[in-house]
Amino acid sequence: MDIHKSKKNELSLSHLLLQFTACAVCSGHSGPVCAVDAMSLSSQLLVASASSDSTVKLWTCSSDTAECLQTVSFGSGFMMDVSLALLPGSRVPVLACGGDDSRVHLYVQLNGQFQRLLTLTGHEDWVRCVEWATKDGELWLASCSQDCLIRVWRLFAKTATESNQQTEAVIKMKENVFQVSGDEFAVTLETVLAGHENRVYGVHWQPPCVKGDLVEQPLKLLSASMDKTMILWGPEEDSGMWVELVRVGEVGGNTLGFYGCQMSPDGFMILAHAFHGALHLWHCDRNQGEWRPSVVISGHFGAVQDLSWDPEGEFIITVGSDQTTRLFTPWTRKGCSEITWHEISRPQIHGYDMQCLTMVGRFQFVSGADEKVLRVFKAPRNFVENFANISCTSVEKLLGCNEIADLPEGASTPALGLSNKAVFQGDLASQSPQQDSEDFNSLSEQYKESYFQPLKLIEPPTEDDLLQNTLWPEVQKLYGHGFEMFCLASNSARTVVASACKASKPEHAAILLWSTTSWKQLQSLPCHSLTVTQMAFSPNGHLLLAVSRDRTWSLWRQGNPDSDTEASFSLYANTSKDTAVHTRIIWSCDWSSDSKYFVTSSRDKKVIIWGHRVSGVSVGECEGESVTPCSSVLDVGDSATAVSICPYLCSDQSFLLAVGLENGKIVLYKWRPLEDLSSGSDWSKCGETDTCQSHTLTVKRLHWRPRPGRAGHGGNEERAWVQLASAGADHVVKIFNIKISAL
Template structure:
């Protein structure tokens, strides 16, 4: 059996650090996502625009495009907390690491590079070990040229450029003494400090340089003291000045005397300013260049600054961002290709792109990819596979669905709603019906949510498929009161005055024909909470719902048999109807069989238990379980899964074994009763953390196995195991795979369709869907 795999959807947030995103003139955005570098093609339509490059072993701190002198862009730099940096080169349509820069004794925090000519490259890396390394690449070999020791200083950001007059490099480095230090190469071919720019009263977090002409550089420095300073560096001319003289300092570089003077101080931000970037625009008629400066700040705004007239004062020409709301500010910003677009990346790992609308003469936020900014704990498909929900330690529940593009460019998956923004880390989720879900977080209660009317309308207009009939009415939307944690329902105007006198939520119903922007997702796509389920003594850890929608099972963290019980809830009344005691320690996963007649639980106590539903009722009895003698697994059982026909189930554990169990002909005396191991267990070197059976009717079973190295393997199980395909780190995950689920077969699909979709989520913040 041959399997081919295509990537359908990748969802992840940008790392929460300054300078982790960059946009080049070909429309490609690169950003660091956990330990991977992701390339986002903003021109791609109707397919997954993300390419994941997995190489670093720890969090990526900064990424930068390298612009060649001829304005093309085929290389990028990345640096990581794993003490290394890398140069990536585009070779034959794929990105490869061409130089691995390893020298620092601690995490590398900032990086910058400049081409001396077509291929020769200088790269500067700054690290928490108080040093800056200078790397030189000549004729495709990279060597460490120098290690600049900063004594006890810390490089916060570095920027390099080639001095136009001398065609030699100059390095600007912002240290933790609030000053910008300037280094140039001297006669001994070593870098020495030649000058310090003082003036800022707090750390400088952003630097950028633009060549104004052959003799002049403009340096912009952005600082946590909320100001941006513009410095003019030019050839020193000793000529008499009448009137007020601007203070200027001199230094020597490459046998030329240069002068530095403060050109302007830009005050407009109210919070720390993290990023600055210059943009040079040529006027079509006069061919005169004009300069713009983009800055981003933690005060939730991005500003574009422009001089009023030639040589006039610098003023804000554009200010975008959010006023109010519960978000935090921006970590960085970049200009896009051409003057009509720019990007900001926010505190919540979200990317924001604004595009200039000529007709309306204003900047509009546009649709952009996004995702979780912390480990994704659980995912679930809607019963007919119309959407996927995910929950994460970033305290949000997100809903992903296929967006049917209006321009006829096909289907593209997108996050279209954020039903729950919580104050606790999310742990698990279960879908009861297409419009109701139950979620568990690091608290003792389970919360039940119901889709509002506004969501069902927008879902239909974005995906082209209705979720429910048009006659179903419910609340219009939901909002969170200022001091509350629960999502309160918001009704139409006529009921609103009665229901809630002090309505201080922010919900505004909106009609969407394309996926919502981050601003909308944060407050306008919440689902109202309809119930809380009390009964657990500790934080709820896992939850599952039966496919007939009648029952929900949940379990919490536990160290005793009493707390390790499974609670069964009836969804009609939301009452607890049963408490099933079997395990000693925390239950790690619960799974109802597809025919809703059996319930399986696996636990940290290395045992599994199977419960059978009594005929015609909703109560369960223990049908079989394992003990120390017959358990096969010698470590925690992390995961379990049912086959499509409910006849066999699999368990996977930390000892690297995957076992498949089924009903036997004979009844044994042990705790297994009439169940036994089917075939041989699969033995792997890594801990098995996720498991799923493909929805196929045939006797041949296809099993997806996720391990803690982030790899997903597809096996064919026929009493023996044979590997069909392996999804490597850049196609799957680069940290623990948390959950795997095959998309349920659509009712209108024939048996002949061999295509399946597999969804996965992991500790690397990714949610991914691939087609098999």
């Protein structure tokens, strides 16, 4: 099993990070820590931390210990950011703090304690970020505020000559002078940068690009604002006046702007952290000097509630409580052999937290949210064409010529609406740019529709395009449930969809069945008394399994699956409070590929496989009462929140199961049916995720790829591999590669 290779394929920033081990823990704040900065000081690390408990703490950290050096209290106020540096020409630390009093406070370490020497005023709202930079033996401090302004301060050492000189004929900025150990220092306001139209939340100096002892580039300052732009500032070579050098940002979308920023040491890459959780990357063409958006890792910024592979196993679709539906697929970067996963479409950007979805075709899915309505989406032509380009296949192979011709070009979101409206080829010509009129005669003129612009992609889209130009048209709404949607399932033929909502009474816990051809409600299946937590159709499509908060499961059999008409389902078997084996909520369920067995996992830490005692007989071929446990009770040690059976057998013909736990760990087990459970153990543990690979919160869903091999790879040896996708409450989706031939 090569589960460690999954670290390359996680759809989150964690795949970019190394595994760190904490060498010291700074514990002492009574509230959330909002800012941290550190610097090396002799053999120790000096750390400053700001917290909402209205304090800033200074720590000294050595090999494996951390000691609180000092606590600075700010009464009823609190500091938003802190930054550490050394005074010019000395080893004396200086600390800058910016807070909700609209001021920047400077502290200097004297006799082992930090003392406040200066308070810099000028900002008219909260100071959100402060950062030091060193240039030519001087310190430069940038501070940004919610007043939309950036102030740049210069701290330098005053010489005796400068102190005695008369400067009556020279206009100079006011100097704030202070002394430290006999040396005199001054702080002046260098410039005020006004260019943003909304709150400025982040500033970052270009890191020094050092060759030998020479710092080659001039000072440059990057700022990030809630006006959805980032500006690169710098002094003019001749006049020294600070001007705007570059402005980048997103246009349109439903975001709130940028929260933070970083710049590469060479100054050719800019990274922004958006308020809604996404990263935005720009790079500068070294030859043309033009800044362009670049491909960057992306993912959910809320709990990932559900996921599904497409029937061919080439991409996955996920939904999350960040109110989005996202589509990820593997991509090979030009000139690089490594395959990475990227988001290539955001089919649905919603106004409610998303809870569930199921695929009902290669490019069609149904999703449910906290709005009591099911919505059906179908991929537009522009997505299919771009997916073909990115995956290096033909459109005709994905869809027939007639089918692709009938598809809309894309989708747009109407003003103040939740439904994605289809955009056809003829609509593109009639889309007029937003008028610059200041007079609004109607509501539609005040709230403009987000117009769709066709994309021609050979690589994953940027965040700007994901927000606006990758939506899928909504083709149907399904009404019938009285409460928030909770789970969905579809049969293997993609002809029937089962749905269930949150419920505290039996009448609300009924499962509804829908036809995917007419989108009409076929049936209501009452049985459970509380929320149905997950459902699964058997691979042969004859049976529907449901598990519930009421600690029971129910099994429904289709009357005549071979009939041309849509046959109804009837209750075939179920457990009651008297016969139930599970004693807590049953969270998850799944079927074996031969439809002979199904598995349930529960909060009671138990995983159980069910089926007929008659050897070789599938569930549904005998009387329902004979459906009993076929395995011993597996205790996994924690609440089993997700379970999935691999559709392919191990080398010893045993079944491979993945179990997701509430603590974020995923455990692999092999199960072999035994005629007599007392003759030996039918379960064997064959692997688990380590700390780096595990989710940090509850595993919400597990799904095996429906085909052997690894998505995006080719070759005959691929049949030795299987892939497992997991969704977590920690906002992360992970893809694991497992060598099943070695199990």
